[in-house]
Amino acid sequence: MLDTARIRPDFPILLQKENGRRLVYLDNAATSQKPRKVIDAIVHYYSFHNANVHRGAYALAVEATEAYEAARTAVARFVNAWAREGVVFTRGTTESINLVAASWGRTNVKRGDTVVVTAMDHHSNIVPWQILCQEKGATIRMVEITEDGRIDLSDFGRALEAKPKIVAFPYVSNSLGTVNPAAQLSKLAHAAGAVTVVDGAQSSPHLRVDVQTIDCDFYALSGHKMLAPMGSGALVAKPALLDAMPPYHGGGEMIERVWDDRSTWNKIPHKFEGGTPNVEAAVGLGAAIAYLEQLGMEKIAAHEQELARLTIERLSQIEGVTVYGPRDHRAGVVPFTYGDIHPHDLATILDRDGVCIRAGHHCTQPLMRRLGVAATARASFYIYNDVDDIDALVIAVRKAGDLFGVSPSPISIPQ
Amino acid sequence: MSDLGELYQQVILDHNRNPRNFKRIESANRKAEGNNPLCGDRIQLYVLLEGDTITDIGFQMPQGSGCAISKASASLMTDAVKGKTAADAETMFQLFRDMLSGGTNAPGKLAVFSGVRAFPSRIKCANLAWHALHAALQNSAEPVTTESARDF
Numbered sequence: 001m002l003d004t005a006r007i008r009p010d011f012p013i014l015l016q017k018e019n020g021r022r023l024v025y026l027d028n029a030a031t032s033q034k035p036r037k038v039i040d041a042i043v044h045y046y047s048f049h050n051a052n053v054h055r056g057a058y059a060l061a062v063e064a065t066e067a068y069e070a071a072r073t074a075v076a077r078f079v080n081a082w083a084r085e086g087v088v089f090t091r092g093t094t095e096s097i098n099l100v101a102a103s104w105g106r107t108n109v110k111r112g113d114t115v116v117v118t119a120m121d122h123h124s125n126i127v128p129w130q131i132l133c134q135e136k137g138a139t140i141r142m143v144e145i146t147e148d149g150r151i152d153l154s155d156f157g158r159a160l161e162a163k164p165k166i167v168a169f170p171y172v173s174n175s176l177g178t179v180n181p182a183a184q185l186s187k188l189a190h191a192a193g194a195v196t197v198v199d200g201a202q203s204s205p206h207l208r209v210d211v212q213t214i215d216c217d218f219y220a221l222s223g224h225k226m227l228a229p230m231g232s233g234a235l236v237a238k239p240a241l242l243d244a245m246p247p248y249h250g251g252g253e254m255i256e257r258v259w260d261d262r263s264t265w266n267k268i269p270h271k272f273e274g275g276t277p278n279v280e281a282a283v284g285l286g287a288a289i290a291y292l293e294q295l296g297m298e299k300i301a302a303h304e305q306e307l308a309r310l311t312i313e314r315l316s317q318i319e320g321v322t323v324y325g326p327r328d329h330r331a332g333v334v335p336f337t338y339g340d341i342h343p344h345d346l347a348t349i350l351d352r353d354g355v356c357i358r359a360g361h362h363c364t365q366p367l368m369r370r371l372g373v374a375a376t377a378r379a380s381f382y383i384y385n386d387v388d389d390i391d392a393l394v395i396a397v398r399k400a401g402d403l404f405g406v407s408p409s410p411i412s413i414p415q
Numbered sequence: 416m417s418d419l420g421e422l423y424q425q426v427i428l429d430h431n432r433n434p435r436n437f438k439r440i441e442s443a444n445r446k447a448e449g450n451n452p453l454c455g456d457r458i459q460l461y462v463l464l465e466g467d468t469i470t471d472i473g474f475q476m477p478q479g480s481g482c483a484i485s486k487a488s489a490s491l492m493t494d495a496v497k498g499k500t501a502a503d504a505e506t507m508f509q510l511f512r513d514m515l516s517g518g519t520n521a522p523g524k525l526a527v528f529s530g531v532r533a534f535p536s537r538i539k540c541a542n543l544a545w546h547a548l549h550a551a552l553q554n555s556a557e558p559v560t561t562e563s564a565r566d567f
Binding site: 341342343344345348349352374375403404405 | 481486537540
């Protein structure tokens, strides 16, 4: 386990009280808290190096550009990107996936084609493909999940028979915590002739990610779930694919020459970074990566898996609690319901004890329909969580049961 | 637990467990659907309006049971407006909204929701059924959502 007694003081927000109690922040799958080093990096950037990047002929602008490009190098190293030119800064996973859909998708997906997604995908890895398919007259094929919350590999195989142009899936499910066999899925999809788009929003903060080993084509990540500021993120892609793709946003920075009636494009990754970029976000992301690398991604993964294991063990001892997702191959995400208490009521009661969890559909409505629930409660862990947090969670859940006089029968909803 | 006790009063827990008028009304001549896209809760409201009087009213929460606050609110609302005129129901909605935004308590049993004021994240849950009723009485075909009405 990580030494949380040393980690927690690095996070100013964890030192404050919530409803008069220690803040028990268990909504890390939604967003992580930020360490002092990340906050300081942003303040330092604005205090000493701020200028617009890639254009100034003065020292300050060079410093800003260096800070921005150093962050790109950090991201490339962090996920073992094919090349640092294959790292495009975006506002996050959602924008990264929309970029692929709008650029690669619009160019390559034609009427009658198929795009494959999975029933455990986040809306951000479903809706951009729906928009693309509706525009092109193409078909979305959603791969089913198994009873225990994994991608159904036989259905995945059947979906590939349609020779899809794109296969999109999450590395780690935000609603179930399932760690998917990304390399295996990518290999199968490639054999069927598809390009693969991996939603890395929940894997990048928690696992050692190696995009070259996964051998996907596009990998999307969000900084804000991994200690970095909101609005930071990246699309990591094979450079040859990016080279061949048309731009996403037109504007300054992304051009080579602009004529009266046409333009030529800058080299990658700048071709996809029209307009003044969010340098602050990139700098913060670079600082976050340094913090995570110092702890070690393997240790982080082990820490969270142990917390999840303990949480599942202890919640399962409460009569009426149902935990969703697979028993193994899972990250630090624990979705659950408690009898007929609606997750929103559960979240409100937990909040009074300073315990922050997410309640709702977690932007995975297709998955919720398959689980037969309208919503779940979800506890998700990060580097600063410890056994005390699990104690607080379990005590608060039991309180909710006392308040509601919980009936042990789980909520059952007709499909 | 005191403010939680204020929020989850026994009347609310009772109406959550045993919602009144939890039914579809086949002969309803006014219907509305309410959505809370944040939590995925949905309500379907059925109203039989005869002349200006709400002679019958029922609701269902099709995809999930709804949280205790939204379900109890729908249940108590249906009890409160049954037999009343549409104008009276709209007045009650106004009083209910006023209460949740910090005003005086709404009349009768509706006052049990005064505790919701201390939980801003739950005000939408309490208001959902009332917005659906408003839409039904206006004969609005569009489903109401908690994100389209500014005063939710």
